[in-house]
Amino acid sequence: MADPDHSSARTVIDDDPAAPVATFERARLAFGSRVLWDDLDLTISRGEFVAVLGPNGSGKTSFLRCLLGQYGLDGGRLEVTDAIGYIPQQHADDSDPMAMRGRDLVGFGVDGSRWGVGLRGRLRRRRLVDAALAEVGATAYANAPMGLLSGGEQQRLRVAQALTTNPSLLLCDEPLSSLDPTNQHRVVELIDERRRSANTAVVFVTHEINPILPYVDRVLYLVGGRFRIGTPDEVMTTGTLSELYGSDVEVLRVNRRLVVIGGEDSHHCDHLAEPPTSPTPAAAGRERDTGV
Ligand SMILES: Nc1ncnc2c1ncn2[C@@H]1O[C@H](COP(=O)(O)OP(=O)(O)OP(=O)(O)O)[C@@H](O)[C@H]1O
Numbered sequence: 001m002a003d004p005d006h007s008s009a010r011t012v013i014d015d016d017p018a019a020p021v022a023t024f025e026r027a028r029l030a031f032g033s034r035v036l037w038d039d040l041d042l043t044i045s046r047g048e049f050v051a052v053l054g055p056n057g058s059g060k061t062s063f064l065r066c067l068l069g070q071y072g073l074d075g076g077r078l079e080v081t082d083a084i085g086y087i088p089q090q091h092a093d094d095s096d097p098m099a100m101r102g103r104d105l106v107g108f109g110v111d112g113s114r115w116g117v118g119l120r121g122r123l124r125r126r127r128l129v130d131a132a133l134a135e136v137g138a139t140a141y142a143n144a145p146m147g148l149l150s151g152g153e154q155q156r157l158r159v160a161q162a163l164t165t166n167p168s169l170l171l172c173d174e175p176l177s178s179l180d181p182t183n184q185h186r187v188v189e190l191i192d193e194r195r196r197s198a199n200t201a202v203v204f205v206t207h208e209i210n211p212i213l214p215y216v217d218r219v220l221y222l223v224g225g226r227f228r229i230g231t232p233d234e235v236m237t238t239g240t241l242s243e244l245y246g247s248d249v250e251v252l253r254v255n256r257r258l259v260v261i262g263g264e265d266s267h268h269c270d271h272l273a274e275p276p277t278s279p280t281p282a283a284a285g286r287e288r289d290t291g292v
Pocket residue numbers: 001031036054055056057058059060061062063089
């Protein structure tokens with residue numbers, strides 16, 4: 001397995017406003033004989049919005065873990081900023097949702113950083129939490145138990161938590177899952193606002209590209225140990241995805257949305273598992289409308 005202490009492979013750079021936030025050079029990550037990617041070159045600039053796509057188990061979360069320093073590369077190099085915010089992939093956890101307030105969740109984002117304890121530390125913590133709550137428009141329900149909040153409200157708080165450290169690189173692991181189209185749109189807007197106002201780079205893992213398509217500069221598409229990097233127009237094509245999946249994949253553009261036929265497991269709302277005999281826009285109509 002990749003070694004997180006593989007210090008020669010990952011260099012943390014101070015937050016230099018002139019530098020890119022992350023640079024992978026000939027990067028390789030593998031678990032045993034399973035290679036997630038190899039020979040990956042990617043520089044992520046400030047203010048850039050990078051979407052990370054691919055089927056379950058293709059290595060999207062692992063890619064974020066490398067940026068976070070939780071996984072070390074098995075080969076190549078990574079240079080990355082030390083100012084990172086992280087919205088983890090949601091898993092059911094055993095914390096009591098009625099005991100924790102939104103404000104507490106946001107505070108965890110501060111506690112993990114360098115501001116420490118004591119009165120000054122506590123005042124600073126409170127200021128940071130209040131500022132992050134205001135930034136995402138969650139002040140009104142910050143004192144309510146998490147368990148009483150809607151999925152969209154909870155997700156706003158998770159964005160706030162990631163912003164408390166004033167990151168120059170924001171890592172988002174499927175932040176839209178389980179949100180309805182309206183709330184998906186709100187959360188994406190929130191993240192994009194942050195990107196525009198603070199020139200924060202965004203790496204956004206998702207199974208649904210349509211809600212973020214208007215914002216995406218580049219796509220990193222991972223499949224079975226292979227990958228493609230490029231603009232959505234370059235990567236999200238019938239030719240590129242068929243080559244990447246090693247099977248017939250068809251990409252349709254319908255009303256500024258992408259519909260991918262074949263290629264991925266059927267849970268993906270923008271993929272049709274069974275290719276219809278003659279793909280038409282009507283086929284796309286059967287898909288859930290993402291509202292974008
Ligand atoms: N620490 C680890 N040790 C061994 N294998 C791992 C480890 N972390 C991840 N893997 C494996 O690497 C593969 C990629 O996992 P990862 O969580 O990155 O996938 P993913 O693309 O985020 O999938 P999903 O869409 O389901 O979230 C999986 O097969 C996973 O089991």
